[in-house]
Amino acid sequence: MRGRAEAGLAKGELTVALGVVALAFVVLWQAWSIPVSPIYAKVGPTLVPIMAGLGLLVFGLALLVSALRGGWQPDEEKAVMPDRRALGWVLAGLALNVLTIGPLGFTLASILLFVCVTRGFGSRNMLRDAWIGAVFALIAYLGFAKTLNINIGSGVIENGVEWVITMVRGR
Amino acid sequence: MISRRDFVVGASGAAAMAAGLGSLPAQAQTVDLLKMFVPAAPGGGWDQTARSLEAVLRATGAVNGVQITNVPGAGGAVGLPQFLNNWRGQGNSLMVAGMVMVGSLIANKSPLKITTAVPVARLTGEFLALAVPASSPFKDAKDFVAALKADPTKVPVAGGSAGGSDHILLGTIAKAVGVPAARVSYVAFAGGGPAMAALLGSQVAAGISGYGEFGEQIKAGKLRVLAISADKRQDGIDAPTFKEQGIDVELFNWRGVFAPPGVSDADRNAMIAMISKMAATPQWAEMCKQRDWTQITLTGDGYKAFLDAEVARIEGILKDLGLA
Amino acid sequence: MEGFNGLMMGFGIALTPMNLLWCLVGTTLGTAIGVLPGLGPALTIALLLPITFKVEPTSAFILFAGIYYGAMYGGSTTSILLNTPGESASIVTSMEGNKMARNGRAGAALATAAIGSFVAGTIGTLGIAFLAPFVVDWALKFGPAEYFALMVLAFTTVSAVLGNSAVRGLTALFFGIWLGMIGIDLQTGQARFTFGVQELFDGINVIVVAVGLFAVGETLYNAATYKEGETKITPLKGSLMMTKLEWKRSIGPWLRGTAFGFPIGAMPAGGAEIPTFLSYYAEKKLTKYPEEFGTVGAIEGVAGPEAANNASAAGVLVPMLTLGLPTSATAAIMLSAFQSYGINPGPLLLQTQPALVWGLIASLFIGNVMLLVLNLPLIGLWVKMLNIPAPQLYAGILVFATIGTYGISQSYIDLILLYAIGIVGYLMRRYDFPTAPVIIGMILGPLAEQNFRQAMTISAGDWTVFFTRPLSLTIIVISVLLVVAPKLYGMVKARQAVA
Numbered sequence: 001m002r003g004r005a006e007a008g009l010a011k012g013e014l015t016v017a018l019g020v021v022a023l024a025f026v027v028l029w030q031a032w033s034i035p036v037s038p039i040y041a042k043v044g045p046t047l048v049p050i051m052a053g054l055g056l057l058v059f060g061l062a063l064l065v066s067a068l069r070g071g072w073q074p075d076e077e078k079a080v081m082p083d084r085r086a087l088g089w090v091l092a093g094l095a096l097n098v099l100t101i102g103p104l105g106f107t108l109a110s111i112l113l114f115v116c117v118t119r120g121f122g123s124r125n126m127l128r129d130a131w132i133g134a135v136f137a138l139i140a141y142l143g144f145a146k147t148l149n150i151n152i153g154s155g156v157i158e159n160g161v162e163w164v165i166t167m168v169r170g171r
Numbered sequence: 172m173i174s175r176r177d178f179v180v181g182a183s184g185a186a187a188m189a190a191g192l193g194s195l196p197a198q199a200q201t202v203d204l205l206k207m208f209v210p211a212a213p214g215g216g217w218d219q220t221a222r223s224l225e226a227v228l229r230a231t232g233a234v235n236g237v238q239i240t241n242v243p244g245a246g247g248a249v250g251l252p253q254f255l256n257n258w259r260g261q262g263n264s265l266m267v268a269g270m271v272m273v274g275s276l277i278a279n280k281s282p283l284k285i286t287t288a289v290p291v292a293r294l295t296g297e298f299l300a301l302a303v304p305a306s307s308p309f310k311d312a313k314d315f316v317a318a319l320k321a322d323p324t325k326v327p328v329a330g331g332s333a334g335g336s337d338h339i340l341l342g343t344i345a346k347a348v349g350v351p352a353a354r355v356s357y358v359a360f361a362g363g364g365p366a367m368a369a370l371l372g373s374q375v376a377a378g379i380s381g382y383g384e385f386g387e388q389i390k391a392g393k394l395r396v397l398a399i400s401a402d403k404r405q406d407g408i409d410a411p412t413f414k415e416q417g418i419d420v421e422l423f424n425w426r427g428v429f430a431p432p433g434v435s436d437a438d439r440n441a442m443i444a445m446i447s448k449m450a451a452t453p454q455w456a457e458m459c460k461q462r463d464w465t466q467i468t469l470t471g472d473g474y475k476a477f478l479d480a481e482v483a484r485i486e487g488i489l490k491d492l493g494l495a
Numbered sequence: 496m497e498g499f500n501g502l503m504m505g506f507g508i509a510l511t512p513m514n515l516l517w518c519l520v521g522t523t524l525g526t527a528i529g530v531l532p533g534l535g536p537a538l539t540i541a542l543l544l545p546i547t548f549k550v551e552p553t554s555a556f557i558l559f560a561g562i563y564y565g566a567m568y569g570g571s572t573t574s575i576l577l578n579t580p581g582e583s584a585s586i587v588t589s590m591e592g593n594k595m596a597r598n599g600r601a602g603a604a605l606a607t608a609a610i611g612s613f614v615a616g617t618i619g620t621l622g623i624a625f626l627a628p629f630v631v632d633w634a635l636k637f638g639p640a641e642y643f644a645l646m647v648l649a650f651t652t653v654s655a656v657l658g659n660s661a662v663r664g665l666t667a668l669f670f671g672i673w674l675g676m677i678g679i680d681l682q683t684g685q686a687r688f689t690f691g692v693q694e695l696f697d698g699i700n701v702i703v704v705a706v707g708l709f710a711v712g713e714t715l716y717n718a719a720t721y722k723e724g725e726t727k728i729t730p731l732k733g734s735l736m737m738t739k740l741e742w743k744r745s746i747g748p749w750l751r752g753t754a755f756g757f758p759i760g761a762m763p764a765g766g767a768e769i770p771t772f773l774s775y776y777a778e779k780k781l782t783k784y785p786e787e788f789g790t791v792g793a794i795e796g797v798a799g800p801e802a803a804n805n806a807s808a809a810g811v812l813v814p815m816l817t818l819g820l821p822t823s824a825t826a827a828i829m830l831s832a833f834q835s836y837g838i839n840p841g842p843l844l845l846q847t848q849p850a851l852v853w854g855l856i857a858s859l860f861i862g863n864v865m866l867l868v869l870n871l872p873l874i875g876l877w878v879k880m881l882n883i884p885a886p887q888l889y890a891g892i893l894v895f896a897t898i899g900t901y902g903i904s905q906s907y908i909d910l911i912l913l914y915a916i917g918i919v920g921y922l923m924r925r926y927d928f929p930t931a932p933v934i935i936g937m938i939l940g941p942l943a944e945q946n947f948r949q950a951m952t953i954s955a956g957d958w959t960v961f962f963t964r965p966l967s968l969t970i971i972v973i974s975v976l977l978v979v980a981p982k983l984y985g986m987v988k989a990r991q992a993v994a
Contacts (some may be wrong), residue, residue: 055665077927083719122884
């Protein structure tokens, strides 16, 4: 025991431990609802899922105990506060990418992701990053489209580029 | 979604032209671009059907370009909704699917029905075979059935995933000979390789698979076929059918093509005409022979009637197996 | 001697300029697709299947074999440099490999991976040429009971990656087992943990989880702790290539990795991942530098698993060429290519198509040499990649991970899973959970389960099968010894000390 001076309660660790316990209950509840046909009653489809759920429960509870006693991380690590703004930018980039990759196409969505992530890591030159992202994504897109004939998600930009390529070839 | 699809059509049309494929000028009845939807990964049976269709249709000048889209997952249950919704009304498109999809939709309790798509033609079938290792005491299907009747749990049978065509055949056999289908001991393997290995290594009593997969092992004397699930003796195959041995079982793992819902009657008829013509070509016959596919062409309304009966039949067997 | 003559004939076929060209195209393409997560050799060959309508069989198979071996090489590059494994068999490589890369030894890690792959690929191919019939006879003795025993053995390797807390490590392991359970149950066809989502019916791709946990999770973690101007990556320290000591430390792991990889790869249900786990475990136990594992990166932890993964790729071809058994997705696709030539692969393939088979085997040797020649000079270029400033490097990694996940399957579910698992990966890093056990649980959990249940069905519910079959019993005894022996040894030592 590391015997922390304060109340001995570690908020972050406690949340994580509770999350694991909650997951364990979801797993167990879902495992019990898997239908078992009479044929396979001996070793059915629920045995290992229930074991997984019980495993998560046991270790989740162990984590909970540990968290209530002050947590498992050394103090200096607890003291490190995550940079929320940076994290926010990256997460925003991921969310934007999911939302835009279908309607706007791979390249545009990648540019958005690229700009958000570089911004999160402290880059200020958004325009330059957008260009880098665009070139990178387009090379990837064309590489797939031209060598393996796979369309990795086309949208506005890709259609434009394809149009230009067809025009040039047509001449 | 729609804009992407339109683009794909344009781009691949251009690509096909650029690649010099189908470079002859379009003829009167030629379809410029046929779009095929394969609700499975590249390389599988449906995909091979699509690519063989492509080769024959192009070689015979029926189409200029073909574009194949694969949407794999859950025996076709992931792809089907996309075909039914996003491809609705597109007259130049076909989906390749088959018995496995019927089974997986029922087993997965999917609300969708294969019959929502417009049946165009049933094309090929692969009959299945029941085989044993060369050293097995079973000499024919009757031996196997006798053992099954004595104690089904002592006769483990290997095959593909639960609820697939192999499993369905075993259920059908059990039902035909009066053994409760739920009592047979079926060992599901992930794919034909591991199942065949278990059979070759005598880890199981018998195995079920497409005849083609067993063919070479039989020639090499490593396996013995007890029976095939065809309706009659097959040329070049020295194995009796189940029916010949008094077991009333017939099963084809069939594959066919469908048009999306909402196509006009004219489009549907044009597709049926194109596919019927293709199925009658020697090129197609050659292709089927190479791949051990039996031609069982059936088009339009006949196909639709067959489908309805097939869905009901498979649902019944899967219920017996405890899967539906 | 039959093998030798055959091989000579094979070289005669493979060494024509045209076939050499196909081999070069294949290995280059293979390396490229191996680099990409989500695009593996199976899918690539499947997409290239129409080529069989135009090209003669020998050339087509030389191309496919090149792609297959090339992908195994390529997979390690991104694992080491970007912590983004391209194939499931190179997940283990990223564990030590990426640590080495961050500490200035990317060149050495890439070199030991490339040379180890070459060594293992060459020995493995020799194995195909000369040992195939014996290996196959032996591999067929493995039934579900033996596989289950093998999984138990592989599970003991998790002890090597638990980190400094068994509780957190085992939590991660059970989380991985649960992830592996998601999807349709093979034995009964029942959906498990799919919450009605059709896309989950075929289960979650382990690559999505690995890239999510490693690459996305780490990007988030680094964003949260990043200080401008501060670099955590040392692009290069010391020489670019391997030092004499690093050579010395690599040779043993290469050979041991090959010894794990080839036979297990040849087993019909062996797979490529398990030998990499076993190799990692063995190297961690045998190394003279245990302090480097998990800290600055130990070269043994790259050399062994990389050799194991390539040797298993060679092993997979054994049942394919001798029995016509496709035991991996890639082998299955190659078999369907045989069929489009009207060749039915089976036990008689070698008799009926000797030119094809020996040409293929010879081209594997040539492909291996080509890959080495292609890859070693590229190392200098790859290492430069680590000079990219952190913001652009991490943004690039995320775009790259997205290509592999969404680009190939166009599945939103996969993309959302990738990012969600990335967030889990961030939390695991933040709260000191090891991530490797998740991958081990996810791969081994379902394998162990299915083999266990297959064995139980075959034995009609008799639990003793695992102990009455000699091979199965032996493996289980070894696993128990691996777990118990070190503790017993410690106890005896302690008692002696007291006495």
